[in-house]
Structure formats: structure tokens, C-alpha cells
Amino acid sequence: MTSASVTPQAVLDRSDELRRGLDGSFRDYMVASLYERAGELAGRSVREHGSGKWDFDQRIDRILTSRWLGLPVMLLLLGAVFWVTILGANIPSQMLANAFFAVEAAAASWFESVGAPWWLTGLVWHGIFRGLAWVVSVMLPPMAIFFPVFTILEDLGYLPRVAFNLDWLFRKAGAHGKQALTMAMGFGCNAAGVTSTRIIDSPRERLLAILTNNFVPCNGRFPTLIMLAVIFVAAAFPPAVAALAAAASVVAVVLLGVCFTLGVSWALSRSLLSGEASAFTLEMPPYRRPSVLRILYTSLIDRTIFVLGRAMLTAAPAGALIWILANTQAGGVTLAERSIALLEPLGTAIGLDGVILLAYVIAIPANEIVVPTMLMCYLGGAMMMDITTYEQIREVLVGQHGWTLLTAVNLMLFSLLHNPCATTILTIWKETRSARWTALGALMPLGLAFLVCLATAQAVRLLPL
Amino acid sequence: MNTEACDGCPAHAQLAEMGVDIANCDHVVALAGNPNTGKSSVFNALTGLRQHVGNWTGKTVTRAEGAFGYGGKRYKLVDLPGTYSLLSASQDEEISRNFLLFGQPDCTVVVVDATALERNLNLVLQVLEITDRAVVCVNLMDEAKRKGIDVDVRSLSRDLGVPAVPTVARTKEGLAELVASVAGVASGETKTSPSRVAPPAEVREAIDGLVPLIRGMAPGLPSARWVALRLLDGDHKVREALLSGELAGLADRQRQPAPVDASKIKAIAGAQ
Numbered sequence: 124m125t126s127a128s129v130t131p132q133a134v135l136d137r138s139d140e141l142r143r144g145l146d147g148s149f150r151d152y153m154v155a156s157l158y159e160r161a162g163e164l165a166g167r168s169v170r171e172h173g174s175g176k177w178d179f180d181q182r183i184d185r186i187l188t189s190r191w192l193g194l195p196v197m198l199l200l201l202g203a204v205f206w207v208t209i210l211g212a213n214i215p216s217q218m219l220a221n222a223f224f225a226v227e228a229a230a231a232s233w234f235e236s237v238g239a240p241w242w243l244t245g246l247v248w249h250g251i252f253r254g255l256a257w258v259v260s261v262m263l264p265p266m267a268i269f270f271p272v273f274t275i276l277e278d279l280g281y282l283p284r285v286a287f288n289l290d291w292l293f294r295k296a297g298a299h300g301k302q303a304l305t306m307a308m309g310f311g312c313n314a315a316g317v318t319s320t321r322i323i324d325s326p327r328e329r330l331l332a333i334l335t336n337n338f339v340p341c342n343g344r345f346p347t348l349i350m351l352a353v354i355f356v357a358a359a360f361p362p363a364v365a366a367l368a369a370a371a372s373v374v375a376v377v378l379l380g381v382c383f384t385l386g387v388s389w390a391l392s393r394s395l396l397s398g399e400a401s402a403f404t405l406e407m408p409p410y411r412r413p414s415v416l417r418i419l420y421t422s423l424i425d426r427t428i429f430v431l432g433r434a435m436l437t438a439a440p441a442g443a444l445i446w447i448l449a450n451t452q453a454g455g456v457t458l459a460e461r462s463i464a465l466l467e468p469l470g471t472a473i474g475l476d477g478v479i480l481l482a483y484v485i486a487i488p489a490n491e492i493v494v495p496t497m498l499m500c501y502l503g504g505a506m507m508m509d510i511t512t513y514e515q516i517r518e519v520l521v522g523q524h525g526w527t528l529l530t531a532v533n534l535m536l537f538s539l540l541h542n543p544c545a546t547t548i549l550t551i552w553k554e555t556r557s558a559r560w561t562a563l564g565a566l567m568p569l570g571l572a573f574l575v576c577l578a579t580a581q582a583v584r585l586l587p588l
Numbered sequence: 589m590n591t592e593a594c595d596g597c598p599a600h601a602q603l604a605e606m607g608v609d610i611a612n613c614d615h616v617v618a619l620a621g622n623p624n625t626g627k628s629s630v631f632n633a634l635t636g637l638r639q640h641v642g643n644w645t646g647k648t649v650t651r652a653e654g655a656f657g658y659g660g661k662r663y664k665l666v667d668l669p670g671t672y673s674l675l676s677a678s679q680d681e682e683i684s685r686n687f688l689l690f691g692q693p694d695c696t697v698v699v700v701d702a703t704a705l706e707r708n709l710n711l712v713l714q715v716l717e718i719t720d721r722a723v724v725c726v727n728l729m730d731e732a733k734r735k736g737i738d739v740d741v742r743s744l745s746r747d748l749g750v751p752a753v754p755t756v757a758r759t760k761e762g763l764a765e766l767v768a769s770v771a772g773v774a775s776g777e778t779k780t781s782p783s784r785v786a787p788p789a790e791v792r793e794a795i796d797g798l799v800p801l802i803r804g805m806a807p808g809l810p811s812a813r814w815v816a817l818r819l820l821d822g823d824h825k826v827r828e829a830l831l832s833g834e835l836a837g838l839a840d841r842q843r844q845p846a847p848v849d850a851s852k853i854k855a856i857a858g859a860q
């Protein structure tokens with residue numbers, strides 16, 4: 124109940140009337156006097172006597188954000204992060220896989236010995252458990268290395284420098300310089316990247332950032348990229364430089380993603396979302412000594428466990444689904460074979476195959492489970508006790524399923540470009556509240572992924588390579 | 589060895605971290621500040637939560653809420669997005685501004701960067717335009733010291749007309765004093781007289797002409813003067829809030845001491 128004696132409209136009318144009588148510049152006057160007062164107050168309570176620390180920060184900045192060295196240093200840092208990840212993740216991944224599959228075999232035979240029906244053993248151990256085992260062993264080691272290292276860079280204060288280095292590129296593309304920051308968040312998780320676009324003021328530039336965030340690979344997709352890099356790129360180089368070559372190829376894919384971000388932003392800002400890039404001020408925070416405990420907490424609890432938990436939540440039903448597809452027959456053919464055969468022509472046309480597409484369909488809830496899903500489909504009902512090292516995976520893919528370098532390259536491209544995961548799509552809807560932009564955010568990358576893969580596949584097939 | 593007298597003394601009241609347990613709080617405290625001033629560190633240190641702290645601008649884009657206890661009272665702490673001002677229309681600035689206006693915190697802590705006081709004070713002055721009940725937390729005193737910058741916090745406090753406390757949130761230095769000041773301002777025991785920028789004479793007259801009308805429409809609205817100024821400036825958001833009855837509703841709630849959480853959360857639900 125309102126006990127108002129004056130209506131809002133009356134207040135508004137009166138204010139409009141009064142406003143007309145005012146000099147329009149009073150806002151500028153107010154802002155100017157605010158700044159003046161702030162300066163006056165600060166002048167009275169602050170006393171500075173020079174110190175070396177500030178100069179030191181600025182000297183580092185002169186290198187890290189310099190016109191010529193800024194970008195190369197950034198690429199080197201990024202490459203170093205991937206190199207450390209690739210180098211460190213391989214062995215723990217194998218150990219985890221070995222342990223999990225030993226558990227699977229032992230548990231399955233125990234189920235059989237106590238007389239559990241075959242389908243229960245299969246569903247629980249060869250379906251759900253196997254899905255979980257693949258997700259944990261493929262994803263946990265790279266994440267447990269990648270996230271802490273990335274968080275150190277974040278804590279040091281490097282991310283705003285990245286935005287600074289990339290600002291001119293984004294401006295040329297008609298986008299906001301802060302999009303570089305939201306893009307950096309996207310490396311962690313695209314859904315988080317989409318939410319972080321709230322730091323961009325103009326709705327037009329914010330939509331650009333939302334729609335293109337998907338073009339940076341999130342950590343759900345990094346394991347896919349890293350695995351492919353190790354299996355196909357590293358294998359082509361002598362062991363001494365294999366890890367370096369693999370890291371370089373991941374950097375190349377990331378760079379390609381940045382190019383797509385810029386290209387798509389450019390195209391959108393000249394079509395659907397036309398307008399000028401707005402100016403902004405970006406503050407360079409001082410370099411701060413990272414706090415070890417906080418980095419471990421943030422990167423392991425907030426990021427690694429969070430992402431892994433989400434992956435496991437989707438991997439369990441996905442594992443069950445694959446097992447059911449592979450063990451339910453219709454007309455003498457399993458459902459898995461039927462759906463793979465259905466997707467095969469499309470897959471082949473774009474240089475992939477039916478299994479990969481099926482894996483992507485099943486992995487819509489979370490990109491993290493693409494590789495595990497794919498492996499489960501390829502290996503079918505076979506025991507996978509032996510398939511734990513990257514070489515053995517390569518053997519299966521190349522030897523038994525006809526993968527070529529084109530398959531690997533196209534899978535990397537497809538993984539980089541294809542539609543965002545369900546969580547990200549939902550986040551886009553939450554942030555834009557528009558079915559149209561959400562649909563565009565989901566379908567545009569998917570269409571682009573098909574087009575690019577189709578083009579590479581056709582080019583490779585036409586050229587006598 | 590505490591005697592009974594000591595227990596009641598603010599200096600001996602213990603800060604109790606209460607995490608996200610925000611039910612039945614006695615006071616609501618808002619945490620505002622420029623980006624990258626250590627706002628989230630202050631938030632985490634007070635509530636014992638572990639909101640992600642990152643060394644870059646614009647990390648906190650949503651509101652985080654937590655609670656702490658002090659001197660037998662429970663406080664809900666709302667971490668607002670970091671903003672440079674409350675004047676423009678970006679979403680994070682709007683979230684902060686709406687909360688200060690419609691959430692009506694019992695105390696607003698403005699975290700400022702001691703190494704860049706002048707720029708940070710712009711926001712402090714803008715917050716003080718909206719509310720009397722504020723405490724300035726002069727954070728990053730350690731960095732200021734390293735850079736050879738001395739901040740005379742006492743004189744700053746005197747000039748601003750609200751308490752100012754030097755802190756190093758990462759090591760929890762000064763936080764006990766900060767909480768004591770917050771408690772004083774929230775309970776009304778500490779009287780503040782914020783420094784405000786005087787508008788030009790004709791604007792002052794216009795404000796004086798408008799404030800009685802606003803008071804007539806929404807009796808008890810504490811920031812009537814600020815609302816008048818915004819209306820004269822043609823602020824669309826404030827116009828909308830006026831027409832939709834949001835401002836009037838706010839004043840209604842102000843007069844009946846409703847439990848703080850439910851109504852205040854509702855008031856800013858649109859901002860999230």
C-alpha cells in the first residue's frame with residue numbers, strides 16, 4: 124500500500140520542466156567538480172617519495188606490452204604452458220588408465236562370479252564405469268597441470284597485458300578490446316567466458332564477444348587437442364622435439380581460433396551487428412607475487428574438480444548410452460552400427476567419420492567426453508586392458524580405423540569450431556535472453572565447422588598430395 | 589583473560605566467518621570499489637569464503653554474498669562488481685548502483701587502492717552522494733609502501749566525513765578495525781557527515797524544488813536528493829524506477845522494519 128500524495132508522473136513532469144530550465148552542461152560540471160574534489164582530497168593525504176619497485180614494473184611492461192615483443196612473448200608463454208602440460212600429463216594418464224581398467228576387469232569378473240546378469244555387468248562396468256575411467260584418465264592429468272600454470276599467469280597480472288597486446292586487433296575487427304579478456308576466460312570454460320562479457324558496456328560489442336567466445340578451445344576441448352597433437356604431430360618428429368612440436372601445434376590451433384574470433388567479429392560487425400568500436404581504458408595492475416596456496420585452491424578445487432565433476436556427470440550416462448547402443452540389436456545390427464552408418468557419409472565428406480560425429484552428438488552436454496566416447500565406440504565390446512598408451516591409441520585409430528593426417532587435422536578443426544556445449548548455450552540464452560542470438564551462437568560455429576572441414580577435406584582430396 | 593567489561597568492548601569482539609549462511613542477518617553491508625583493488629580479498633577475509641580472486645580488472649561480474657558475525661550481530665556482506673563510477677550505464681555499474689539505491693545497505697564499504705587514491709576517490713565521492721553510511725577501506729597499503737607512497741588515512745577520513753581504515757586484505761591486516769568501523773556505522777553509533785560536491789546554484793534550486801515532491805511521493809526515501817539530481821540529469825534508469833513504482837515501494841519498506849533479506853533480495857532481483 125502506498126501512502127503517496129504525489130504521483131510518480133507528477134514528479135517526472137516537474138523534473139522535466141526544471142531540467143529544461145537548466146544549462147545542459149551541468150552534468151559535465153558535476154563530473155568535473157567530482158574529479159577536482161578527488162584530486163584535492165588525494166593531494167592532501169598522499170605523499171610520494173620515489174621507489175624502485177614501480178620503475179621495475181614499468182620496465183617489465185615495456186617488454187611484455189611492447190609493439191614488437193608483446194605478441195611473440197605471449198606466444199612463447201602460451202607454448203610453454205602447453206609444452207609443460209603435454210610433457211607432464213602423458214605418464215600419469217597411462218598410470219590412471221592402467222589402474223582403472225584393472226579395476227574394471229576385476230570388478231566385472233567378480234560380478235560374473237556372483238551370478239549377476241550379463242547386461243548388468245556390461246552396463247555398470249563396461250558402460251558407466253568405463254566412460255568415467257576414460258574421462259578421468261584422459262582429462263585429469265592435463266587439467267591438474269594446465270590450470271595451476273594458467274592461474275599463476277592470471278595471478279601475476281599477465282591477462283590484462285594480453286588484452287592490451289590484442290586490443291588493436293579487436294578494434295580493427297570492430298569489437299571491444301575487453302573481448303580479449305573474455306576470450307582468455309573462455310580458455311578456462313566458455314560458459315564462464317560468456318558470463319564474463321558483462322564487463323563490456325556496449326550491447327553490440329558484448330554480443331560479438333558472446334557469439335565468438337566458442338572459438339577459443341575451453342579446457343574440455345584441450346585434452347582432445349593435446350591427445351591429437353601427441354598422437355599425430357609428435358609421432359612425426361624425433362622424440363627429442365616431439366613434445367615441443369606437439370605444443371607448437373596446439374598453439375597453432377589456438378591461434379587459428381583467435382583468427383576465427385577476429386574474422387567472425389569482423390564479419391558480424393559489418394553485417395548483423397554493425398557499429399563502431401568504443402574506446403575504453405584498461406588498467407594495468409601491478410605485478411603481484413602469486414600466493415601458492417590460493418593458486419592451488421583456485422586451480423584445483425574451483426577449476427579442475429569443477430570441470431572434472433561436470434565431465435563425470437555427463438560421462439556416466441554417456442557411457443551407459445554407448446554400451447546400450449553397442450549391445451542392442453535391431454535386425455541383426457547393433458544400434459551403434461546403425462547410427463554410425465547413418466552418419467558415415469556426412470562424416471566422410473568432411474574428412475571425419477561416422478564414429479566421430481556420433482561421439483560429438485553424444486557429447487553435446489559436455490565437450491570433455493568426446494575422446495572417451497569416440498574410443499568407446501571404436502573399441503566396441505573389446506577389452507581395453509592394453510589400450511592405455513598414446514601409441515596404442517594411435518595403433519587402433521590409424522591401423523584399424525583408417526585415420527589419416529587429414530582425419531586428425533579435421534578433428535582438431537572441428538573440435539575448435541563446432542557448436543558450444545549445452546552449458547554454454549544455456550549461458551548464452553541467460554545472458555542475451557534471446558532465442559535468436561542463442562540459436563545463432565549455437566548454429567553459426569557448427570555451420571562454420573562443417574564448412575571448414577568440408578573445404579579442407581575437398582582440398583586435400585583434389586590436390587595430389 | 590577477558591573480563592566481562594572487555595567482552596562488550598569492540599576491540600575484543602571477535603570476527604566470526606560465517607560463509608554463505610546469510611539467513612537472519614541484522615545488518616546488510618555492501619562492498620563497492622574500483623576493479624582490482626582487492627575487494628574480493630576483503631570479501632573472502634571477512635566471510636571465510638573463497639571467491640575467486642584474480643589479478644585483473646572486471647573479474648567479479650556478479651554479486652557474491654556471504655556473512656560474518658561481529659560483536660554479537662550478524663552481517664550479510666554483498667560483494668558488488670568493481671566499477672570506476674556509478675554514472676554510466678554498463679551492466680556492472682548498474683548492478684552496483686541499484687544495490688546501493690534499492691538494496692539500501694546499512695553500511696557500504698568502499699575499497700580503494702592506496703596506490704591510486706585520486707582515481708579511486710571519484711567512486712567514493714559518488715557513493716557518498718547516494719548514502720551517508722559508508723566506510724572507506726584503504727587497501728593495498730603494503731603495495732603503496734613498496735612504491736614509496738604514504739597515505740594519511742586519518743586526514744582522509746576527516747576530509748571525507750566517514751571512517752577510513754588502512755588495510756592489507758591479503759594478510760588480513762587492519763580488518764579488525766575495518767569491521768569495528770562497519771559495526772559503528774551500521775548500528776548508527778558512528779555519525780557520519782559525508783563530503784559532497786556542491787552543485788551550481790541553479791541546480792541546487794532545482795533540486796530543492798524537486799525534493800519535496802519526491803518526499804511527497806515516497807516518504808522516508810533516504811536518497812531523495814540524489815534521485816532528484818539524477819532526474820534532472822535525465823537518467824533513464826531512475827526515471828523507469830520512478831514510473832514503475834520501485835522507488836515508492838522502496839520507501840514503504842523503509843518505514844516498516846522488515847526482515848532485511850527477503851525484501852532486499854527481491855528489490856535487486858532484476859539486476860542479476
